[in-house]
Amino acid sequence: MSDPSDSLYDLRMFLTTDYPCSYLPDRQARNLVADPTATDSRLYARLAELGFRRSGDHVYRPHCRGCLSCRSLRIPVAQFQPNRSQRRIWNRNRDLRVRLLDAEFKEEHFALFARYLGDRHAGGGMDPASPENYWSFIASRWSLTGLGEFRRDQTLLAVAVMDRLDNGLSAVYTFFDPAERARGLGTFAILWQIAEARRLELPWVYLGYWVEQCAKMAYKARFKPHEIFIAERWGWSASGL
Numbered sequence: 001m002s003d004p005s006d007s008l009y010d011l012r013m014f015l016t017t018d019y020p021c022s023y024l025p026d027r028q029a030r031n032l033v034a035d036p037t038a039t040d041s042r043l044y045a046r047l048a049e050l051g052f053r054r055s056g057d058h059v060y061r062p063h064c065r066g067c068l069s070c071r072s073l074r075i076p077v078a079q080f081q082p083n084r085s086q087r088r089i090w091n092r093n094r095d096l097r098v099r100l101l102d103a104e105f106k107e108e109h110f111a112l113f114a115r116y117l118g119d120r121h122a123g124g125g126m127d128p129a130s131p132e133n134y135w136s137f138i139a140s141r142w143s144l145t146g147l148g149e150f151r152r153d154q155t156l157l158a159v160a161v162m163d164r165l166d167n168g169l170s171a172v173y174t175f176f177d178p179a180e181r182a183r184g185l186g187t188f189a190i191l192w193q194i195a196e197a198r199r200l201e202l203p204w205v206y207l208g209y210w211v212e213q214c215a216k217m218a219y220k221a222r223f224k225p226h227e228i229f230i231a232e233r234w235g236w237s238a239s240g241l
Helices: 041-048 084-092 107-120 131-138 178-183 185-199 215-222
Strands: 013-015 031-034 053-055 058-062 070-076 097-102 145-152 155-165 168-176 204-211 226-230 235-239
Touching (some): 053 168, 084 178, 084 185, 107 131
Antiparallel strands (some): 053 058, 070 204, 145 155
């Protein structure tokens, strides 16, 4: 099998049409999408190093006219140090049992996803949730995807969707019980994924896109240190030290 880095030279890319930006008001966005017929888990890992992200079977990166606000952010696992707030959240959730499952559709997971979406992201483009759009977003035919299931006793509180790459874990999406806001489950899920990457001796946790001007994305930059992909230089830059 050829080196996946060689495949990048022959990989076809497609540009989407413009659509309303999810992060910044009154802006249009578009994505650069890798050829889904050529993508596999090895190539995905290489593309993640270049700031790409997975949604369903598609691996993409924002490619907007005159805007570079979306920055891919990753955490160097060995150097990560939780701050005081993150340590409190970790301790607050010590009563939870976390189990890592293979990616498989479960009605219980979908019901939680639909409840989370309706409460946190109503009108965001993915609602109303359906089993079909949920699973086409979460899973793919070729990715090595796992589901971190967070329970208090028998009650499902959160699910963290993550992809295992050759060089790290990619945090695809986390959804949780909206009634449990005080637990900080989104933050806890990331802390757990950092711990899981450390256990697996993987160097990075990829958190997807961070937009400095978008308040709802601010939590990602609180994980320090972290690195930001600078598209203008095609490389990562240490930040949050």
